[in-house]
Amino acid sequence: MVVETLASLLGLAVTMGTPLLLAGLGELITQRSGVVNLGIEGIMAVGALVSVMVTLATGSLVVGFIAAVVAGVAISLIHGVLSISLKSDQVISGVMLTLLGTGSATFVGRMYFDGSPRVDTFSNVPIPVLSDVPLVGSAIFSNTAIDYLAFALVPAVWYFLYRSNLGLEIMSVGEDPATADSVGISVSARRYLAVLIGGAFAGAAGAHISLTVAGFWVAASSAGRGWIAFALVIFAQWRPLYILLGAYVFGFIEAMILDGIQEYLTVFADTAAWPVMRTLSDPNFMGMYPYLATIVILTVVGVRARAEESRTAPEALLEPYIREGD
Amino acid sequence: MNVETSLEYRNETPRWLGWAVPVLTVLAALTVGALPILLAQTDPITVYLTMFLDPLTSDYRTGQILTRATPLILAGLAVYLPLKAGLWNVGAEGQIYVGGIGAAVVALTVDAGIVVLLPLTLLAGALLGALWGFVPGYLLARWNANEIVTTLMLVFVAQNLNSYMIRSVLPGPSNYPYTETFPDTAVLPPLAESGILSHVHAGVLFVPIAAAAVYVIMDRTAFGFETTVFGSSQAAAEQSGMSRFKIIVVTMTIGGLLAGAAGVSQAAGTGGRLSEAISPGYGFTAIIIALLGRRGVPQVLAAGAFFALIYVGGNAVSTSTGLSTAIIDVVQALIFLFLITGEFFKRFTVDVRVTRDTAEVV
Numbered sequence: 001m002v003v004e005t006l007a008s009l010l011g012l013a014v015t016m017g018t019p020l021l022l023a024g025l026g027e028l029i030t031q032r033s034g035v036v037n038l039g040i041e042g043i044m045a046v047g048a049l050v051s052v053m054v055t056l057a058t059g060s061l062v063v064g065f066i067a068a069v070v071a072g073v074a075i076s077l078i079h080g081v082l083s084i085s086l087k088s089d090q091v092i093s094g095v096m097l098t099l100l101g102t103g104s105a106t107f108v109g110r111m112y113f114d115g116s117p118r119v120d121t122f123s124n125v126p127i128p129v130l131s132d133v134p135l136v137g138s139a140i141f142s143n144t145a146i147d148y149l150a151f152a153l154v155p156a157v158w159y160f161l162y163r164s165n166l167g168l169e170i171m172s173v174g175e176d177p178a179t180a181d182s183v184g185i186s187v188s189a190r191r192y193l194a195v196l197i198g199g200a201f202a203g204a205a206g207a208h209i210s211l212t213v214a215g216f217w218v219a220a221s222s223a224g225r226g227w228i229a230f231a232l233v234i235f236a237q238w239r240p241l242y243i244l245l246g247a248y249v250f251g252f253i254e255a256m257i258l259d260g261i262q263e264y265l266t267v268f269a270d271t272a273a274w275p276v277m278r279t280l281s282d283p284n285f286m287g288m289y290p291y292l293a294t295i296v297i298l299t300v301v302g303v304r305a306r307a308e309e310s311r312t313a314p315e316a317l318l319e320p321y322i323r324e325g326d
Numbered sequence: 327m328n329v330e331t332s333l334e335y336r337n338e339t340p341r342w343l344g345w346a347v348p349v350l351t352v353l354a355a356l357t358v359g360a361l362p363i364l365l366a367q368t369d370p371i372t373v374y375l376t377m378f379l380d381p382l383t384s385d386y387r388t389g390q391i392l393t394r395a396t397p398l399i400l401a402g403l404a405v406y407l408p409l410k411a412g413l414w415n416v417g418a419e420g421q422i423y424v425g426g427i428g429a430a431v432v433a434l435t436v437d438a439g440i441v442v443l444l445p446l447t448l449l450a451g452a453l454l455g456a457l458w459g460f461v462p463g464y465l466l467a468r469w470n471a472n473e474i475v476t477t478l479m480l481v482f483v484a485q486n487l488n489s490y491m492i493r494s495v496l497p498g499p500s501n502y503p504y505t506e507t508f509p510d511t512a513v514l515p516p517l518a519e520s521g522i523l524s525h526v527h528a529g530v531l532f533v534p535i536a537a538a539a540v541y542v543i544m545d546r547t548a549f550g551f552e553t554t555v556f557g558s559s560q561a562a563a564e565q566s567g568m569s570r571f572k573i574i575v576v577t578m579t580i581g582g583l584l585a586g587a588a589g590v591s592q593a594a595g596t597g598g599r600l601s602e603a604i605s606p607g608y609g610f611t612a613i614i615i616a617l618l619g620r621r622g623v624p625q626v627l628a629a630g631a632f633f634a635l636i637y638v639g640g641n642a643v644s645t646s647t648g649l650s651t652a653i654i655d656v657v658q659a660l661i662f663l664f665l666i667t668g669e670f671f672k673r674f675t676v677d678v679r680v681t682r683d684t685a686e687v688v
Contacts, residue, residue: 038478078663086670087333091414091474095613096662103655104362110650111366219652227482234475282494287486291479295465298476302469318474322333 003135005264009255011139014147015213016258017251019044019205019222021150023229024236024243025157026201031233032161033194034174034316038094039079040202041226042101043072047206049105052119052217053112061122065146065207072203073196075101080195084188087320098226106219113217121215122146146208151244153201158240170194174314177321187321202226231294237301237312250290257283333674347668348618355660362656368647376646377639377657389525390638391631393596396530397422397588397608398637399630402615403540404459404585406626408473408577409616410544412557415578417462417477418585419609420484421455425589427484427491428454430505430600433512433593434496440511447512448590455586456579458484463578467571473578481609489602496600504601514595529591533627536584541623543580553577585609606637607655614662617669633658 023040030037047068055064075097082093122144130141161167170190172180177187209221228250235250236242262281268274279285301312360370381387401418408415429451436443458480465471492498496505517523517530544550556563556573564570592604611633619626640654 036474082663082666086667087674088666088669091416092613092617092662093666095416095610096659096666099607099610099655099662100659103652103659106652107362107650107656108365110652111362224482224485227478231475231479279494282490284486284490284493287489288483291482291486295471295476295479295483298471299465299469302465302471305470 005259007135007139009252009259009261010136011143012255012259013248013252014140014143015251016254017248018143018147018150018212019208019225020229020232020250021244021247022153022208023202023205023226024232024247025150025153025240026198026205027229027233028236028238028240028243029157029161029170029201030194030198031238031317032174032314033170033191034177034314034319034321035079035083035191035195036090036094036318037076037079037083037097037195037198038091038230039076039097039101039226040198040205040229041222041224042098042105043075043199043202044206044209044222044226044229045102045105045220046075047072047203048210048221049109049206049217050203051207051210052117055119055211056117061120061211064119065204065211068203068207068210069200070203072199072201072206074199076195076199076202079199080192083320084191084195087322090318090320102220102222109217109219116216116218118216119210122212144212146204146212150208154240154244161240166190166193171314173321174316177316177319178323181321181323191321202229205229228290231290235290235294235297237297238314239312253286253289256281257286261286332677334677336673336675339672343672347665347672351664351668352661354664355657358664359653359657359660363649363653366649368649373643373647373649373653376643378635380642380646381635381638385522386525387638387642389522391634392522392526392530394637395631395634396533396591396595397605398611398615398633399533399627400536400588400591401585401609401612402619402626402630403536403623404581404583404588404609405612405616406619406623407540407544407553407584408459408581409620410550410557411553411573411577412560413463413466413574413577414474415459415462415477415581415585416474416613417458417480417609418581418588418612419605419607420477420481421458421582421585422589422592422605422609423481423484423488424458425451425455425586426593426600426604427488427589428452428586429512429590429593430491430496430508433508434505437509438511443509443511444514444594447508447594448587451590451593452583452586455589456583458586459582460575460579463575466578467574473574488600488604492600492602498599503603504597505599507599508594512594513598514591527591527595529595532587532591536587537623537627540580540584544623549573549576585612611658614658614665617665 023044027037027040050071051064051068054067055061079093079097082088083090124142125145126142131137161171169185173185173187173190181187206222210217214221232243232246232250235246265277265281268277356374363370363373381391401422404418404421405415429447432447432450436446462473462476462480465476466473492503492505498505514528517526517528552568553573556568593600615626615629615633618629636657637654640651643649643653644651
């Protein structure tokens with residue numbers, strides 16, 4: 001029984017981890033360029049709505065998914081214009097984008113739909129051989145194409161950032177924009193690109209929530225996952241591989257919440273540890289974990305940075321770039 | 327032909343831009359906001375007339391403006407004060423939630439007369455809010471943990487904690503998303519028997535107290551002066567012997583306390599109980615309010631009252647036209663959007679130079 005429970009939890013962890021992974025990888029690229037985008041939650045809300053509208057209109061899940069990605073790019077452009085061209089405070093612009101995205105998605109969705117429209121979902125594609133591994137195989141290696149795509153994007157993003165010229169240029173404008181500028185790299189162009197890629201990823205994350213997790217549209221369906229994705233980037237200390245790890249850890253926490261992990265623990269109800277266990281496994285209590293973990297990581301990093309002068313955040317994060325003498 | 331644009335910092339913002347930006351911001355936002363309203367096949371002019379005039383026509387709705395302005399202004403001040411020190415408290419929303427939690431725990435577990443219980447309820451909420459501001463302040467001052475991230479994370483910690491308290495610790499009647507009603511001895515009473523003030527609870531009195539306190543601290547004390555200096559240049563402030571640690575921790579803690587008071591007012595006043603919907607995002611609206619009111623406390627008060635009008639008017643629009651209340655968020659976000667755009671023109675002048683390629687004479 002325990003193994004079966006674990007297997008189903010792992011499967012759910014992958015499903016719930018995917019939107020975090022997608023949005024987290026996108027935000028990673030954005031932040032590596034020196035721009036923080038706090039609008040992920042709003043972009044995901046738009047992606048979740050657009051994916052359902054377009055899927056229902058065209059009858060194609062793939063077209064719906066792509067439309068959400070395009071919508072994500074479009075809405076993140078607002079953040080690009082404000083924070084890159086107009087040198088606005090990135091925090092302010094991002095919070096605004098969340099408000100704009102969630103507000104308009106709710107407004108348009110409620111106007112366009114009567115209630116919560118159902119929509120088809122991506123079906124599971126079992127991977128041959130691997131999915132035949134007893135118990136765990138069917139849970140982890142029998143997911144949707146989007147789950148695999150998100151997984152495959154981890155090495156792709158790593159390669160893009162650390163091995164491609166464009167990726168290295170994006171990272172250079174996030175570390176030292178003045179120097180990058182002096183060797184002829186357009187700071188604005190690289191930052192725009194990074195913000196738009198982040199928007200595409202967040203749009204995809206929103207689509208995944210509608211087209212894989214839910215199977216219908218409802219207002220505020222991203223339910224704070226955009227904020228968890230933001231937390232994830234800091235949790236992972238701006239490293240792609242840790243984003244993967246963190247996404248599935250946070251996904252696992254969400255899976256435990258959805259699955260009602262507390263029920264399985266009632267076998268310990270007679271032990272002295274039960275009051276503590278009951279609290280720690282409470283669904284609402286568990287909802288705090290990703291955020292608390294992020295605060296802890298941030299603090300630990302701060303403590304260590306004092307000791308050994310190490311630094312993981314992009315140097316020019318949050319700073320608009322204004323060329324000297326302009 | 328080449329078109330070159332370059333940006334230059336303005337040495338000072340022209341006077342007319344100082345007032346033109348807020349006015350144009352609101353006008354631009356309302357113009358663009360008309361598009362989704364038109365899409366919904368509703369007349370934007372009727373919508374805006376309802377939004378801005380309806381709230382002033384009934385005692386109940388006018389009272390509502392005062393009631394809603396209370397948490398908005400308190401949370402606005404909670405963002406404003408740390409902002410003076412150059413710090414972003416984006417966590418006022420969470421501080422509102424814990425303010426409500428603190429109030430609820432005392433109100434529902436302590437048995438005492440109103441003279442004891444009500445002050446204790448208010449104090450518990452305000453102090454828990456202060457703690458929610460102190461922690462990010464301390465983590466920033468001591469370990470350099472970015473306050474934007476920590477205050478934001480604590481919003482969601484607070485929201486989940488609130489749900490936990492309501493569902494598991496102080497459960498209300500039959501699993502509704504709120505606690506039992508507070509005893510009368512822990513509720514902020516209405517200000518009058520009849521008239522507009524009968525729709526307004528005593529929590530509204532927090533506003534003049536808080537506004538006066540923030541004004542005095544910022545404009546009349548050495549600490550306020552130090553905070554302002556620190557906000558414009560950390561290096562200069564530290565060189566002249568001001569304590570970075572003190573400024574950060576104190577401003578963030580007072581900020582948390584103010585937003586905590588907003589939560590108290592929501593729970594012990596507006597709701598009379600702790601609810602999962604204790605704030606429809608007042609703490610985030612507070613960021614816009616602080617930004618609009620960056621010049622001083624009176625401006626924060628005005629901005630807070632304006633957004634209270636939008637909230638109450640938005641609800642009136644929703645009732646009379648059937649549009650979703652999300653129109654409130656859309657209009658707010660658009661005001662926000664154009665406000666940011668306007669800030670740009672206050673800070674920079676854009677220089678456009680057009681030059682022609684002259685044929686080189688060999």
